[in-house]
Amino acid sequence: IQRWHTSQIMLTKLYDVQNDHFNVLDNYANLETKRLEELKNYVAAVYEWRDNIKTKKQFLHDHMDVFKVMTQMLQHYFQIDDLIKNKKSLEAFKDIDEHKDLSGEHIVLLAHRALRRLQLFYAIPASDMSAGRFNEKVIGDRMDACECCVMAKYCLEGNDPYGVLDWAVEAYGKWESEGRPECVDPDILNYYIVSSSVYTGFNFMNLIILSGPNYQEYTEKFERYYRLMKNELFELEKESTTDIMEVYEYSIGHGYMKDFRNLCKHGVSRTLTKYSKCRYQTNNLFYRILMPFKEEDINSEPLIKIYHDVLYDDEILKIKTLALENMKDATVKSVDGKGDSLIEKTRSGQVYWISKVDAVEYLDALDTRIESFTGFSTKTAEQYQIVNYGLGGHYLPHHDSFAKAILTDVQNDGYTSFPLLNIIAPAEKGAALVWNNLHMSNGQKFYESLHGSCPLLKGNKWIMTRWLYEEGQHLPYDWKNNVQII
Numbered sequence: 128i129q130r131w132h133t134s135q136i137m138l139t140k141l142y143d144v145q146n147d148h149f150n151v152l153d154n155y156a157n158l159e160t161k162r163l164e165e166l167k168n169y170v171a172a173v174y175e176w177r178d179n180i181k182t183k184k185q186f187l188h189d190h191m192d193v194f195k196v197m198t199q200m201l202q203h204y205f206q207i208d209d210l211i212k213n214k215k216s217l218e219a220f221k222d223i224d225e226h227k228d229l230s231g232e233h234i235v236l237l238a239h240r241a242l243r244r245l246q247l248f249y250a251i252p253a254s255d256m257s258a259g260r261f262n263e264k265v266i267g268d269r270m271d272a273c274e275c276c277v278m279a280k281y282c283l284e285g286n287d288p289y290g291v292l293d294w295a296v297e298a299y300g301k302w303e304s305e306g307r308p309e310c311v312d313p314d315i316l317n318y319y320i321v322s323s324s325v326y327t328g329f330n331f332m333n334l335i336i337l338s339g340p341n342y343q344e345y346t347e348k349f350e351r352y353y354r355l356m357k358n359e360l361f362e363l364e365k366e367s368t369t370d371i372m373e374v375y376e377y378s379i380g381h382g383y384m385k386d387f388r389n390l391c392k393h394g395v396s397r398t399l400t401k402y403s404k405c406r407y408q409t410n411n412l413f414y415r416i417l418m419p420f421k422e423e424d425i426n427s428e429p430l431i432k433i434y435h436d437v438l439y440d441d442e443i444l445k446i447k448t449l450a451l452e453n454m455k456d457a458t459v460k461s462v463d464g465k466g467d468s469l470i471e472k473t474r475s476g477q478v479y480w481i482s483k484v485d486a487v488e489y490l491d492a493l494d495t496r497i498e499s500f501t502g503f504s505t506k507t508a509e510q511y512q513i514v515n516y517g518l519g520g521h522y523l524p525h526h527d528s529f530a531k532a533i534l535t536d537v538q539n540d541g542y543t544s545f546p547l548l549n550i551i552a553p554a555e556k557g558a559a560l561v562w563n564n565l566h567m568s569n570g571q572k573f574y575e576s577l578h579g580s581c582p583l584l585k586g587n588k589w590i591m592t593r594w595l596y597e598e599g600q601h602l603p604y605d606w607k608n609n610v611q612i613i
């Protein structure tokens with residue numbers, strides 16, 4: 128299976144694996160030191176033995192002595208041979224291979240792909256990304272010349288010439304300004320720049336030769352590539368051929384993708400109007416009067432609401448602990464409905480479906496809470512799904528069935544974006560974002576409920592989703608015989 132996530136789970140595992148590796152190495156070094164010490168002591172003992180014999184007067188004169196000496200020498204030989212060859216210490220390495228898939232180069236490749244995806248989605252030039260900035264926000268540490276060079280290298284391997292150019296030019300600048308560090312080979316950088324320039328069309332000679340009668344066309348082309356060289360790469364992103372770009376290519380055909388990107392890019396811009404309301408909600412439930420929900424209106428058609436503080440910190444901790452052991456790469460239902468597939472461009476993150484065998488009794492209480500604020504039954508709902516989005520983790524806009532509640536915990540901007548409504552909802556720890564995906568009057572798809580998760584620029588986003596279904600609800604329409612008019 129090709130893996131592509133950079134979720135916190137994966138990174139935690141990776142960290143643990145590396146820790147294990149170093150424990151093994153430490154163990155090996157100790158065993159080896161002990162072995163060499165034994166060897167040294169043994170050699171010293173043999174020297175002593177030899178000196179002893181030498182000082183004897185009748186050194187090797189009678190047959191018995193000769194026999195004794197020969198026997199002892201043979202013993203020494205075996206003993207030394209054993210100490211040299213029998214490296215018990217090597218056994219320390221025996222279980223290191225199990226974790227092989229979490230070590231090695233492809234891990235860097237995953238992080239590289241996530242960065243490229245973020246760059247392309249949010250249009251962040253390498254110069255900004257390597258400065259750790261975006262939209263005047265700090266998104267990370269500065270990257271140095273060596274790291275920029277690694278980015279260029281993976282772009283090259285991934286057939287991503289725009290990326291090569293962007294990162295190699297960046298690496299070159301840094302290489303100069305950082306006192307020419309050795310980790311960067313300027314010849315290689317030069318090769319990166321020249322080859323990708325040719326690939327992307329930035330080729331002076333070609334330009335001149337080909338110009339002729341088509342001068343106009345090539346001048347335009349030249350101008351475009353000149354801008355490219357000046358870091359206006361993202362004006363041209365449509366032209367790239369890499370699979371990472373599929374995220375973007377996919378989006379071109381859909382008008383809403385532009386809105387999705389803009390919403391994600393500019394963050395929360397919820398402006399309060401006279402229709403924005405929030406209230407304590409009890410739903411006329413006796414026990415809720417003591418502890419009402421804090422309900423906030425986000426949208427009316429379709430209904431979108433946030434309920435604050437519905438999931439408690441200790442529950443979040445328990446849920447995360449349970450999930451941590453079991454998370455798998457996220458899949459999405461394939462178009463033909465026949466199964467699940469791993470599609471990085473659609474969704475990237477790790478998920479876990481809580482099942483009955485987990486016997487999580489505190490989720491019953493949560494069900495009661497969800498039922499009381501949504502007014503719907505959870506009896507027919509899907510199992511709870513836990514998702515962890517890491518660096519660049521995202522979920523492209525899509526529709527879901529019926530109603531849905533997501534409970535979140537994020538350390539940073541993890542937005543759920545509704546591109547057709549121009550609404551973006553911030554994820555907030557312990558809060559539930561709830562909305563209707565169908566028209567409540569007739570069960571038809573609420574086209575405007577289209578939503579997705581913005582690619583995560585920083586931190587981690589955890590959500591737990593509960594999809595509710597029509598079955599078992601009191602609805603004014605006959606859902607069983609409903610035909611969707613799309």
Ligand SMILES: O=C(O)CCC(=O)C(=O)O
Pocket residue numbers: 522527533542543544578579580581590592
């Ligand atoms: O992560 C999000 O913000 C949205 C998740 C979502 O749409 C889903 O799980 O169906």
Ligand SMILES: [Fe+2]
Pocket residue numbers: 525526527578
């Ligand atoms: Fe969804």
